[in-house]
Amino acid sequence: MSRSVLITGLGFITSIGNDAATVSESLRSGRGGMALHPLWDNPNIPVKVAAPVRDFTVDSPSWRDWSWPARYDVPRETLRSLAPHGVYAFCAMEQALADAGLTKADLGNGETGLFCASAGSAFMLHHHLAHARSSNFERGNPMGVVTSIAGTLNFNLAAHYGITGAVAGFVSACASSSHAIGYAIDEIRLGRQERMIVVGAEELNADTLLPFAPMRALSLNTDPATASRPFDTARDGFVGTGGAVVLIIEEASLARRRGATPYAELIGWGQASDGHSVAISHPEGAGLREAMKRALRDAGVTPGQIDYINAHATSTPIGDRAEAIALRTVFTDTGASPVVSSTKGLTGHGLSMAGAMEAGFCALALREGFMPGNAHLSHADETCAGLNLPRETLSVAPSLVLNNSSGFGGSNVCHVLRRI
Secondary structure (H helix, E strand, O other), X not given: OOOOEEEEEEEEEEOOEOOHHHHHHHHHHOOOOOEEOOOOOOOOOOOOEEEOOOOOEOOOOOHHHOEOOOOOOOOHHHHOOOOHHHHHHHHHHHHHHHHHOOOHHHOOOOOEEEEEEOOOOHHHHHHHHHHHHHOOOOOOOOOHHHHHOOOHHHHHHHHHHOXXXXXXXXXXXXXXXXXXXXXXXXXXXXXXXXXXXXEEEEOOOHHHHHHHOOOOOEOOOOOOOOOOOOOEOOOOOEOEEOEEEXXXXXXXXXXXXXXXXXXXXXXXXXXXXXXXXXXXXXXXXXXXXXXXXXXXXXXXOOHHHOOEEEOOOOOOXXXXXXXXXXXXXXXXXXXXXXXXXXXXXXXXXXXXXXXXHHHHHHHHHXXXXXXXXXXXXXXXOHHHOOOEOOOOOEOXXXXXXXXXXXXXXHEEEEEEEEOO
């Protein structure tokens, strides 16, 4: 367990920017990605705000209608088996490889693995099934399965890039890409792989987002400036977003031999389940509390050494409250006062890609020397008493950062990152 694990490359396709420089500027300035967004053609639906990805058009079920920035060359044979969020993932992958100084030729020696996270594409699944049913299942798209089921990212990216190391997909709802990062850390620590690529991606369309409406999980606020406000007393649900984030994670000696410039070191992670509800967080954040403790123990650090926490807080009344209580138990009650913020106030909630996206934000904060603030936070919920929740981004360099994620079924995953 002495092998060190470094983040050496990042790729971003997000609502707050489609490259690391733009994302960093958005986090520093508090520029969000929310908009009144006509994702569904029904004025009776009360959900009006979303956080779209710009410069991509992937709202058709036919890949022939899609478009993306000209800098990316997506081969036709690859497009045919991609879902819309697979296009985001492909472009973020190209970014991350270039950022890390890697090429496709570097990935096929068995020492590089790929862990991905997405819920699949309900949009494409519904389209393909409707087509098959219209012919009483006598016809269908031969790529229908691989474009739509939850493993679509790992199927497509592993094949395109010729990756012959460990390849797997993770499905634990909003903790999925955080699980992918955690197990990627272990693959490298245990000597099974020298390099891991972690991908988180999701679509933003009616099929992905609106099933959350009957759960009363989505914000009904029609003002993009305040619809996503984690920890605020007036929060009423999350704002959906899509996109993709890719992290290149490498064993430290390999990174040094290559001359890579790391963003940060991943020094520990932990996970725990609430064992409480299929959909709702434990009211006192029991699982998240234990996951944070386990991550700190794995990293060999104390609560008082953590400078910044990127909270999972999605802007839902129950989830934010549970996390605030867990944070107070682990940190405030032990005399620690790290800066805490939820960047979902800017980005919206990326579902299974959230953990990877926010780990990427933490890596930027560590290398560039800032701590994101809490956008749109006006009046903190009373359960946040004692938490250090700055409104504005702080131009202060953290040394140790904790990144939290929580998902359905009570899955909780936390990572500790250290400045190099």
